[in-house]
Amino acid sequence: MALSSVVPSVSRLPKLAEQATERPNEVDTKSRILDAAEELFMEHGFEATSLRLITTAASVNLAAANYHFGSKEELFQAVLTRRLDPMNQDRMALLTAYETASGGTALTCEKIISAMFIPALKLARNHDQGGKNFLRLLGRAYADPAPFIREFLSNQYAAMIARFRAAFGRALPHLEREEVSWRLHFVMGALSYTLAGTDALKMIAQFHPEEINNDELLLKRLAPFLAAGLRAPVQATDSHQWFQET
Amino acid sequence: MALSSVVPSVSRLPKLAEQATERPNEVDTKSRILDAAEELFMEHGFEATSLRLITTAASVNLAAANYHFGSKEELFQAVLTRRLDPMNQDRMALLTAYETASGGTALTCEKIISAMFIPALKLARNHDQGGKNFLRLLGRAYADPAPFIREFLSNQYAAMIARFRAAFGRALPHLEREEVSWRLHFVMGALSYTLAGTDALKMIAQFHPEEINNDELLLKRLAPFLAAGLRAPVQATDSHQWFQET
DNA sequence: GTCTATACCACGATAGAC
């Protein structure tokens, strides 16, 4: 008991390096909130996850979340940015590497798709704890009706989308630019939806109860499906072949 | 004033047919809540829509929602069921009609897809007011993380999914049953996601500002994409063609 | 049976003390 009374302000000592916000061994409040938020947002979605639940799981005070991130919405964006931005950078870098390696010849759709999928898989497999199911959080966010989420993701993806649209345009020179945009949109949608769903996990468990690398199995089946869709023959928009019968 | 005192229970007179809960000219409380809820859920999502907002828009008391539907979750399910169940019945009926019309020959993927899409389009086009954007509400619900929504939709779609899986299995006899299940899952995902997104509407507005039938344009582009994906060559799951490079 | 008023606890956010 004497010890504690001798050094009453001992809890302040580790803060000698005053601007150091990132300490590798001891996780600071901000990171604790971020980690807890990622896990809980993934499990329950944005609206259904309360700040009280997050701050309790992170063992910090309720007001600390608003102090460090401003609002629940900004905390959510911080959670997404932390892993999404590096992943999209990886995607674009990988695509560039493929393009330079191929010389002047256009890449196949399969190759471009793998440039989209491999960084996502790397995130799903290699990251410490929280990264494992981050793709599911991302897929759900992609379908969320909240305007602030849609606008945020739209900005986050803009550069990557433009980059891949150009690549698909070169791979599919017979398609109009508009059609390429649409098909890339379908690809992103199918990818997001597949990663977000729990149905897919149920199907894997049903067919392959022993499998571990769920996401890899998933994407290995999805990739050929999407590549074939991208190469589909064009359908005239004024054609009456579809949707005519009652 | 004499009149009102003579017939004090005049307000009960229209209820002579005591079990009549649906009156065409005057909308009852339950339907008013249902209509307002459909519109607001579609606009803001499930969690972000408050019962107070719904009941105010419907001009009914707050407690009426819980009285008629039990809870906010059950109200949401009631909103979905009202239009989703008839649509899936239509889909299965249309598929049966196609199959009997074709005699013994297997249907094409395009034909089966149109059996899925046409009832959805009919709902988007023909229904009075609320039906217009119901598909977007449905697509969002399909990606919602809330367990009660996922379980509800899983039950709602079970019969229709089984029916269409069998049809696709006959159309694609070279595919294993498991592969057919996966590809049907991708089709449902792409359809839901495409209908749910606001990005698609932005793209339509960008390319065709004059167009009205948004959903029809959307599905006319999506259908060939999905049909080609369904016919894609099988990719061995242990193949190392994909996802090997860094 | 329907509907209303009201009370209850949890939520996000913020001000102000330390």
Next chain:
DNA sequence: GTCTATCGTGGTATAGAC
């Protein structure tokens, strides 16, 4: 930086009016 107290609003349960 951190914490407590508090505000307005959320879903829900219930007692009682008609």
